[in-house]
Amino acid sequence: MTYDDIPRSFNIATHFVDQNVDEGRGERTALLGPGGSTSYTRLAELVNRSGNLLRDLGVRAEERVLLVLGDSVEFVALWYGAQKIGAVTAEAYTFLQPRDYAYYLDYTRAGVVVADPTTEEAVRKAAAGSRWLREILVVDESFQQRLAKASPELEPAPTTKDDIALWKFTTGSTGQPKAAVHPQHSPLLSYEWYAKGVLGIREDDVVLPVPKLFFGYARDLAALYPFGVGGAGIVFPERSTPERIFELIAQHRPTILVNVPTMMAQMLAKAASNGHDECLTPDMSSVRLCTSAGEALPRELHDRWVERFGVEVLDGIGSSEAYHIYISNRPGRVRPGSTGELVPGYEARIAENGELLVTGETAALYYWGDDEKSKKTFQGDRVRTGDLFEQDEDGYFWYRGRVDDLIKVGGIWVAPAEIERCLVGHPDVVECAVVGSQDNGLTLTRAYVVARRPVEEQALQDFVRERLSPHKYPREVRFVDDLPRTPSGKLDRKDLR
Secondary structure (H helix, E strand, O other), rough: OOOOOOOOOOOOOOOOHHHHHHHOOOOEEEEEEEOOOHOOOHHEEEEEEEHHHHOOOOOOOOEEOOOOOOOHHHHHHHHHHHHHOOEEEOOOOOOHHHHHHHHHHHHOOOEEEOOOOOOOHHHHHOOOOOOOOEEEOOOHHHHHHHHOOOOOOOOOOOOOOOOEEEEEOOOOHHHHHOOOEEHHHHHHHHHHHHHHHOOOOOOOOEEEEEEHHOHHHHHHHHOHHHHOOOOOEEOOOOOOOOOHHHHHHHHHHEEEEEHHHHHHHHHHHHHHOOOOOHHHHHOOOOEEEEEEEEOOOOOHHHHHHHHHOOOOOOEEEEEEOOEEEEEEEOOOOOOOOOOOOEEEEEEEEEOOOOOEEEOOOOOOOOEEEOHHHHHEEOOOOEEEEEEEEEOOOOEEEEEEEHHHEEEOOOOOOEHHHHHHHOOOOOOEEEEEEEEEEEEEEEEEEEEEEEEEEOOOHHHHHHHHOOOOOOHHHHOOOEEOOOOOOOOOOOHEEEHHH
């Protein structure tokens, strides 16, 4: 499918929710959660009621609705309800401070923000000085009463495939989050290219996301892609921990596990330390594949995961700017350590400086409120990713770091990710981060290492020196208990510099 194949009149909610009812899949399970299962018929009704409630609050077409609530059926219904009335959805993390929410409120200019009891206090403090906010809608008992009074019938707004549908926030290493603005057609093309073309998503799939739904990576995989074929997603409000993920696998028997390398390492550690406890080492035979994204998946971690759990891992990379995953390993042809091959529908080339340039019809239109950055990043359907890659003769891409992470040592550019990949190959290293440090005006490399057991600094330096060019070994090694990460789970090097 391409952009030209999509009819001009198009709405995300009618395609991914209502269509299941129209095509006879209304009684199939759409969502599994603490309250049991929610059928497509019930979800469609909740979407309609949510859309009507938002409309009654004055939400107009193209107006932003900011969601600041935990994973739930209500989250999904409100997201699609906003889409159905032609509004624009944006999501914020649920663990931020009032000053952070104040930024989101001002940046989005949302007239309505949806919170829950865990985020309400921070949101209300943030809203005190808001120029745009009209209503804070809290998903509590009173919300359920208001929802029950809203009409279960809703005609979709006359949206087109080119109308703005959603914002995806970037998690850049510096500055405040920026929103990549996407039209209605981006989710559909991503579903066709990645979910169907790579994952082979099917009607009997049940998807369990480790990241929360405010991350586009998780929301699309758990509450959009399965809906394209009548599959199901799992929603749970608690923080993701190895114990909770193991419990959900045992309870719901998912077929696809949406994961990130950090949690994969934690699950392995928990299984190793509790191998005698069946609750913590469940039968994972229902899981046909595990996706990984957010940061590079080291080969060593990939191999340990497959050996321990017997589940194939499809590592990939995507971005808010390109909508979702555009390079991924594929079932049956995984090359451990690589990021995989191009997802059907995308083209790519590597610039002279090693930066990956990706072209596809899911590219965002622009960054909201940042014309200068938009012009640098978006060139038609082409996106400057800021990621450094190499491509081998078989078409597989190998991640080499970020353009803005490069360190110039002795006049030679060094990619921290290359040193990190080497270090995690050492049996005593759990994870690590490499940054540049200043010593008498000279830039040197420093490695922060989380060790599995005591190990000498010199041993790690020698390990790298023997495997990489001499100028790439870390001149200093510092041992730490853990590494700082962004809210999306990515390594946060700026906190180490």
